[in-house]
Amino acid sequence: MDRVKAVLRDTSLFRRSYIVCLFLCNVSFVQIAAYGLLILLFLWGIGLLFYNEYKKHTILKTRYAVWLLIFLLFTTVTAVIHIKDNFIYNMVIEFHFAICFFIFYSVHTEKHLNFRRELYSVCRFIVYFTTVVGIIGISFLMAGINFEVLWVKLIIYENRFTGFYTNPNILGFVSAVAVFCCHMLTKKDFIAISGKERVSRIWIGSCLAVNLICLLLCDSNAALVLILAYVVFFVTYKMFGAERSFTVKQIVTKGIACVLVGAFIIGSVYFVRLVFQKGFSEVMSAADMISETVNKEEEELLEEDVLSATNRITFSHINKNVDSGRFRLWKQAAKMFADFPIFGIGKGNIYTYGERKFENGVEFSDLYGELLAGFVTDFHNGYATILVCSGMMGFLAFSVFGLRFLKHITPFVFKEENLTESILPPMYSFVLAYLVYAFFEKALLYDITFTVVFFWMIIGYISCFLVKFEPEDHKSFYIFKKRLRRTLL
Numbered sequence: 001m002d003r004v005k006a007v008l009r010d011t012s013l014f015r016r017s018y019i020v021c022l023f024l025c026n027v028s029f030v031q032i033a034a035y036g037l038l039i040l041l042f043l044w045g046i047g048l049l050f051y052n053e054y055k056k057h058t059i060l061k062t063r064y065a066v067w068l069l070i071f072l073l074f075t076t077v078t079a080v081i082h083i084k085d086n087f088i089y090n091m092v093i094e095f096h097f098a099i100c101f102f103i104f105y106s107v108h109t110e111k112h113l114n115f116r117r118e119l120y121s122v123c124r125f126i127v128y129f130t131t132v133v134g135i136i137g138i139s140f141l142m143a144g145i146n147f148e149v150l151w152v153k154l155i156i157y158e159n160r161f162t163g164f165y166t167n168p169n170i171l172g173f174v175s176a177v178a179v180f181c182c183h184m185l186t187k188k189d190f191i192a193i194s195g196k197e198r199v200s201r202i203w204i205g206s207c208l209a210v211n212l213i214c215l216l217l218c219d220s221n222a223a224l225v226l227i228l229a230y231v232v233f234f235v236t237y238k239m240f241g242a243e244r245s246f247t248v249k250q251i252v253t254k255g256i257a258c259v260l261v262g263a264f265i266i267g268s269v270y271f272v273r274l275v276f277q278k279g280f281s282e283v284m285s286a287a288d289m290i291s292e293t294v295n296k297e298e299e300e301l302l303e304e305d306v307l308s309a310t311n312r313i314t315f316s317h318i319n320k321n322v323d324s325g326r327f328r329l330w331k332q333a334a335k336m337f338a339d340f341p342i343f344g345i346g347k348g349n350i351y352t353y354g355e356r357k358f359e360n361g362v363e364f365s366d367l368y369g370e371l372l373a374g375f376v377t378d379f380h381n382g383y384a385t386i387l388v389c390s391g392m393m394g395f396l397a398f399s400v401f402g403l404r405f406l407k408h409i410t411p412f413v414f415k416e417e418n419l420t421e422s423i424l425p426p427m428y429s430f431v432l433a434y435l436v437y438a439f440f441e442k443a444l445l446y447d448i449t450f451t452v453v454f455f456w457m458i459i460g461y462i463s464c465f466l467v468k469f470e471p472e473d474h475k476s477f478y479i480f481k482k483r484l485r486r487t488l489l
Contacts, residue, residue: 002248007302008044008047008048009051009376011048011052011103011107011228011343012110012113012118014041014044014045014048014103015104015107015118015457016102016118016121016277017041018038018045018318018453019122019127019450019453019454019457020098020122021034021037021038021041022034022038022448022449022450022453022454023126023129023174023450025409025449025450026155026165026166026167026170026174026450027133027164027165027166028154028164028165029164029241031093031166031187033456038448040098042095042096042448045099045103045388046095046098046186047395048098048103049095049098049099049102049103052102052103054057055108055316056141057207058106059102059106060488061086061106061109061488062102062105062108062109062488062489063108063408063463063467063488064176064405064487065102065106065120065407065488066099066488067397067398067400067404068101068105068397068401069399070395070397071097071252071390071401072094072097072098072101073323074343074393074394075090075094075097075344075346075389075390075394076091076094077345078090078344078345078346078389078390078391078394079094079337081343082202082345082346082349083088083249085346085349085353086348086349086352087120087348088404089347089348089375090346090347090348090349091485092150092448093346093446093448094277094348095405095446096448097113098179098211098444099453100452100453100456101456104453104457104460105118105459105460105461105463106380106455106460106463107460107461107464108461108463108464108467109458112184114193114194115460115461115464116190116193116194116423117194117195117196117275117409119184119190119194119423119457119461120149120185120190120191120194121160121196121197122181122457123181123184123185124185124196124199124214125183126174126178127178127181127182127185127199127203128203128489129205129206130174130175130178130210130211131178131206131207131210131211132168132177133163133164133165134210134211134213134214135206135210136164136165137161137163137164137214138163138210138213138214140154140155140163140432141156141161141163141284141453142200142284143216144284152240152285156183156313159313159314159316160217160218160219160220160316161214161217161219162218162219163214166220167222168218169218169220169222169441170219170451171220171223171224172214172215172220172222172223173213173222173226173441173451174211174450175211175212175214175215175218175219175223176215176223176226177232177244177454178207178228179208179212179215179230180209180229181209182204182207182208184197184423184426184427185198185204186204187421187422187423187426188421189421189422189423190421190423198303199484203281204477206391211212214226216272216276216277217275217276217277219273219277219316221237222437222440223437224269224270224273225436225437225440226433226436226437227433228266228269228287228433229432229433229437230430230433231265231352231415232258232261232262232265232266233428233429233432233433234304234426234429235258235261235265237413237414237425237428237429239254239258240254240414241413241414241419241425252281257293257449265427277314277316278314281313281314282362283396284313305470307464325378326381326440329362329363329364329379329380329381330379330381332358332362332363332379333384333387333388334379335357335378336350336354336357336435337384337388337391338389338468339353341386341391341392341393342391342392342393343390343393343394344387344388344390344391344394345388345389346388347385348375350362350377350378350379350385350388350389350450351365351377354377358463360370362377362379364377365377368425373436376447378442378446379440380440380441380442381439381440382438382439382441382442382443382444382445382446383438383444384447385442385444385445386398386444386446388443389446398445403486404422405463405466406457408466408470409426409428409462409463409465409466412424412465412470413425423461424462424465427458427462428462430458431455431458431459431462434455434458438471443455464485
C-alpha cells in the first residue's frame, strides 16, 4: 500500500507518463487506447495538484505564480459567465491549465529532483520511437502501401506524407521535436549530470535523417517554420552568447551576419524541400510504386490543381493558398472577439458560438464531425485562441507571465559562460521558435495535446536554470496580512 501511495505521489513519474501518453495519442493503432489511458492520467494529475499544494505548497513556491493565478481566475469567470454552454468542458480545460502551470512548469519547486534525468528519458523515448515509426512509414510509402484505419488515412493524407500519425501537421511537429531532442542528446553536460547511458551516434544520426525526410515530405509549413526559427535563434545565440559586452560595431556586424545567415538558411531549406519533394515523387513514379494515391473525392475536386494524369503524389498542399485557409479563420476569430472582448467565450464555445454567428460555422470545423468539433475546433493561432477564449483580461495576465519569464531568463542565457555543453541554449531557442510557431498552429495552451504540454515541459526545465542563476529573493509583500514571496510576481 505504501508503495502504491509513493507511486501516486511521484510527480516526476506523472510528467513522464503524461507526456508519453499524449505523444501516443497522435499515433494510429494505439490512439484509442492512449486516449483511454489519458483520462486516468488526467485524474491522477488533478489529484497531484491538490496533494502537492496541501503538502508542499507548490503554488506559493512557483515563480511568477500570481499572473498564472490571475489568468486562472479570469478564465474561471469566463466559464461562469457562459455557464449555460459547455461549462463542464470549460472546467476540464481549467484543470488542464493547472496541470501545465503547477505540475509541468513548476518543476523548479522540486528541489531534490534531477530534472535532466527526467528530460533525458523523454528525449530518448522520442528519438527511438520516431526513428522506428518513421522508417516503417517511409518503407510503406516506397512500397506504395496506402490505407485507412477507422477515420484516419495513413501513409498519404491529402497528397502529403503522414506516416502512422494522425495528421501531416502532427508528423511535422513531432519530427521537429525529434531533431531538437537529438541536439540536446549531443550535449555532454546533459548526459553526465543525468547519469544515463549515452544514446549511440547511430541512433541520433538515423533519427535526424529519418525525421528530416518526414519533415520535408509532410509539407507542414508551420513545422518547417518551427525548425527554421529554432536554427536561426540558436545561431543568434552562438553569435552573441557568452560575451560580457559588445561595441556598437560588433553589434551591427554580428546583427547583419545573423540576418544574412538566417535568410540563407531559410531560402536554402525551402529550395531543398521543393527539390526533394519533386525528386522523391519522380523516383516513386519511375519505379512504378504508386497505384492510387488520392481518393475519388480529392480527384474530382482538385484534380487540375494537384494531380497529373498519372495520379502522382507531389507531397505538396492540396490547398494552394499560402495561408492554407488560416486568414479566414483569423477573421472569424476577430469577429467573435469583438462580441466578447473582456472575458472571452471559453474554449468549449468556439464551435457552439461559431454555429450561431456564421452561416457555415467556424471554418474547417466540419472536418471533425459534430461529435468531435466542439472539442477540437480552433483558430490555428495560439494567441488568437487565448484572446477569443479568455478575452483581453486573460490574455494580458498570460502575456505578463510570459514577458516576466523571458525577461529574467534571457540575460543568463546570453551572459553566462560555460554553456557550450549545456541544454539551456537549445531549450531557450526552442521556446522562442515555438512562440513563432504558435502564430500558425494549435499551440501554447488551449488544447490537451502533446504539442501544448511539451512546450510547458520545456518551459519548466528552463525554470530550473532560472532558479539556479537567480537565487530566491527573500523580499516579501503582504496581501490580506499574508506574507508572500516577491518571486511570485
